[in-house]
Amino acid sequence: MAAGVRDSAAGAARTAFSRRAVPLWIAAAAVIGLLAGFIGFGGLAPASRTPAMVAAGDEARTSLYTVSVLDVELADTVESQFLEAEPGETLLLVTVRLENLSDRAVGVERSADRVESRLIVGREPMLELSGVTPTGTARSWRADESTRAVILQPGVPADVTIAWPVPDDAATAAAFDEGTVRLDAYDAVEQSGQVILAASTITWRRAELRAQLDLDVAP
Amino acid sequence: MPWFFGVGLLAVAAVVTAITPPDAALRDPFPVGAADDGIATSRTLAAAVVDVDRTGRITTSDEEWEAEGNWLVVTLSVSAPTTEVDAAIGVASLLIDGRLFQASERPPATLVGTDLRVGTDTVGMLAFELPADLRSGTGELRLSGRYPTPELDDVIVFPVDLADVPTATAVEIDEPRLGAP
Numbered sequence: 172m173a174a175g176v177r178d179s180a181a182g183a184a185r186t187a188f189s190r191r192a193v194p195l196w197i198a199a200a201a202v203i204g205l206l207a208g209f210i211g212f213g214g215l216a217p218a219s220r221t222p223a224m225v226a227a228g229d230e231a232r233t234s235l236y237t238v239s240v241l242d243v244e245l246a247d248t249v250e251s252q253f254l255e256a257e258p259g260e261t262l263l264l265v266t267v268r269l270e271n272l273s274d275r276a277v278g279v280e281r282s283a284d285r286v287e288s289r290l291i292v293g294r295e296p297m298l299e300l301s302g303v304t305p306t307g308t309a310r311s312w313r314a315d316e317s318t319r320a321v322i323l324q325p326g327v328p329a330d331v332t333i334a335w336p337v338p339d340d341a342a343t344a345a346a347f348d349e350g351t352v353r354l355d356a357y358d359a360v361e362q363s364g365q366v367i368l369a370a371s372t373i374t375w376r377r378a379e380l381r382a383q384l385d386l387d388v389a390p
Numbered sequence: 391m392p393w394f395f396g397v398g399l400l401a402v403a404a405v406v407t408a409i410t411p412p413d414a415a416l417r418d419p420f421p422v423g424a425a426d427d428g429i430a431t432s433r434t435l436a437a438a439v440v441d442v443d444r445t446g447r448i449t450t451s452d453e454e455w456e457a458e459g460n461w462l463v464v465t466l467s468v469s470a471p472t473t474e475v476d477a478a479i480g481v482a483s484l485l486i487d488g489r490l491f492q493a494s495e496r497p498p499a500t501l502v503g504t505d506l507r508v509g510t511d512t513v514g515m516l517a518f519e520l521p522a523d524l525r526s527g528t529g530e531l532r533l534s535g536r537y538p539t540p541e542l543d544d545v546i547v548f549p550v551d552l553a554d555v556p557t558a559t560a561v562e563i564d565e566p567r568l569g570a571p
Contacts, residue, residue: 276483276492283492284481285538316455316496325489326521
């Protein structure tokens, strides 16, 4: 009985290391190699839903646009834009470099032809303040020029200043002191639809929060 | 024999699938090219290309504004074919490299939105700001009326080949003016 078991074990070992089994070993090694690569490159790491924290000057990349904060200022008036803060409010001026990664020109505020970017306007804008609540709608213009509504051409970076009216009170000042004021950059998804005048439109719909950019007011 | 028959049917099905236009094509605009005299006439516009230039710098005559970049500047002579109501270029776009650019809003002077006249040409310029690395390729310049790119309506189309376009050191953007180019 014991001899029979020994014989069959020896036979199994011969089979396992025989020349016929070589392809099997190669396949096993390949599978182990693939698994090791999968795990090594983070295949088992938990999926991350936390937005990236981006320091001033660094670029946040979403699927349809990139944004980086160049300058942050608080002001009561912007003469070149004939813009003045209401009593009890001040203007938070954020200059950002925006690049349109999609393949159609988009407007920052209004649509360029048929694409609505909703970058800063609307109920769910792609770029939104957090840590301080704006009291009105945002306005935008090219940083070094005072011209018409800004159009972002595909692949051409543009420096755009965005002005948000914010309350001029202690809470806002404290938020800036603590550094909790951020610019939330949401991912955008292109969605096509119809408007009544028979024209088809593409709108950028807001997806998950991709990055939070620090807004530090220069002293 | 049945095998050949089956393969033949498959080939026919593949051709039919390949040449069937997508649903959106039902509402596509009609492209209108230039006639022999260089003038393309759509329902609301009659346009001819006068000049095309590429440049690294565009300026204005009052020297107050200038911009560096990779610019394509198109000079057009445009008029209204039948009526001056709503006669203007509302959308000027450049389709190249799979991307759709709009005439830049940056220069203080532009032909976009300028009211056009019947029987008298308006000569004006459109500037397109392109990515720095876009230096070659063929595309088309599209002009349409006041409203967003129409469906089931005319769109004027001029072919543009970047390789053929001469490069200038600087181009001055003039205000649109009436008269012959």
